[in-house]
Amino acid sequence: MATNSSSINELLQQINDQVIIVQFLVIFFFSVNMLLIVTFFQRPSFRTSARYILFAFMLLSDNSFLLVVTDILLVLSFFRVVMQVWLCIIVSIVVFLYNVVTPITLAAMTLERYVAICMPLRHAELCSRRRTVHCILIIHGISSIPCIVILSVFFASVSLGVFTQNMVCSVEMFILYTWHSDVRSAVSQFFFLIMCIVIFFSYYKIMKVAKAASGENKKSTQRGLRTVSLHAFQLLLCLIQLWCPFIEAAVLNINPILYVNVRYFNYIMFFLAPRCLSSLIYGLRDETFFLALKKKIKKRNSTFLPQIYSYILT
Template identity: 55%
Template sequence: MAYNNSTQSGGLGSLKQISRKVIIVQVLIAIFLYLNCLLLTTFFKKDVFRSSMRYIFFAYTLMSDCMYLMVTDILLLLSFYRIVMQIWLCILFLIVGTAYNLIFPLTLTLMTLERYVAICMPMQHGALCTPRNALHYILIVNAISLLPISISLLIYSASVPVSMLSEDSVCTVEMLIIHRWQSHYWSAIIQLYFVIMFVIVMFCYVQILKAARKASGETKKSSGKGLRTVLLHGFQLLLCLTRLWCPLVEAAVVQIDLILFINVRYINYIVFTLAPRCLSSLVYGLRDRRLFVIFKYYAVFGLSCVLVSRGTSSQQYMGIAQSISLKSNT
């Protein structure tokens, strides 16, 4: 009897701990979604942003982040509370989540290449980095990101009967792995993607570093800023790359203790899933002078009243922000 009571109290304590973790995740995701939506509002409000490939990529990164955070949050809640859904619906969630998980680092790589062209190949930048080309590059990124999950779905559909799609199950990405070799295939493909992207980012970093050493004046300042941006992109990709080894750690931990497994998966989600996407807002949203001034205008409610009380109207403030946007070409 005493054993049963202690087991029940331990179970309740674990449930409370899980609930607290779920609440923390919801708060963090709400903050990130709020910041991303404000930055997207800033992007769509000004033509100067929509005419630049750099900001188009940034806005697409924000939109993919929002979609990925919402989908993974739903799957996280369903997994924590062991809520089942039909397998065909789960597969749709997994397609979206997996694709947007790859879209994020691929778009980061595109943004790094754009900075490389702008700093190291300024004469070709105007021809290569147009808004029309940006949309073409985004379509290519979408196709590349869908390739691995498409192959996995073909293997899954060939291995299970169609009637199984209407069955109920807890939705996890592991359900698509029918054969043991599939996990090795998936790991190899994703690591190949990230190694290629990381090599591209490091190549751009080295080339921009060389350009920064040779430059002088405003060009040197622009190169230095681009260098820091590329370095932050490299750090984001490193976090994403580290995320690839998390399932291996989680698979080993789940054999030891279920609560420890939940804690490890929770930490991995915060550090290697949320953190890289949070950095996107910092890299461009808060460090970029163009975006920050207008972002601040939309972010602080009642700001226009404060400005008016100081003798500056909201129209004048937006005029100042617009002039800063036009002057900031780096």
């Protein structure tokens, strides 16, 4: 009895420490994203460029909104807070939708780089502001397909009384049978296969242009090639995230403490990390955006520091 009690206390302490660490990471990444978003809206030139519009869209929808929603669900799940199933379904629709928006937006940003480098004369026409807004709407439409499939299968398998029950909200509650998991996995991996083909096709085409380019064009092409490579790595992390629920379900049957560690690792490595790479790829590696961000930080410090000094002196 004492052994079981000490194991439970150890598990609770571990959960508390992990939740606190995750909150610090989420707050830090959310603050960086907000700074990048403010920088985007303060420069009119960014709002007319397809690459920056897609970047800002991903920062708003995925790196900020989805980050906060999933963090709230993580905290509620850790502390076993229950909610009615109908409310959980509404929240899960957002999670399902924007979880797919991330890789599709990556594919769209990769295609934009492909057009800019391999078809520079048609870039202004194909990647106009209006077409980019239409692209964002198409991204939402395509991203809703896996969500519709998963929820349709769930609605067809449960009775109406389930929607008024109280449960801990998690993605696993929609997996009632083994074939539910198979359908979800098949749909998700089909989408990721298409997106991998898009990214590798763009990489191959840009690489051919890079070999033929020279001087300043070669430098720009090499930069675009590295960006596409980082997109591919980011997409790989998103793909691994698909397998995380299956790994966690298997570990849960073996050891609850190990399950907490695995879920904690998966959330940081395969959910937070891919979304933070977006800030690295465009917020820091892009020279134009980085200079605008640096200028904004200097301006803020120049107005903020004198206020501190005057406060100290008085």
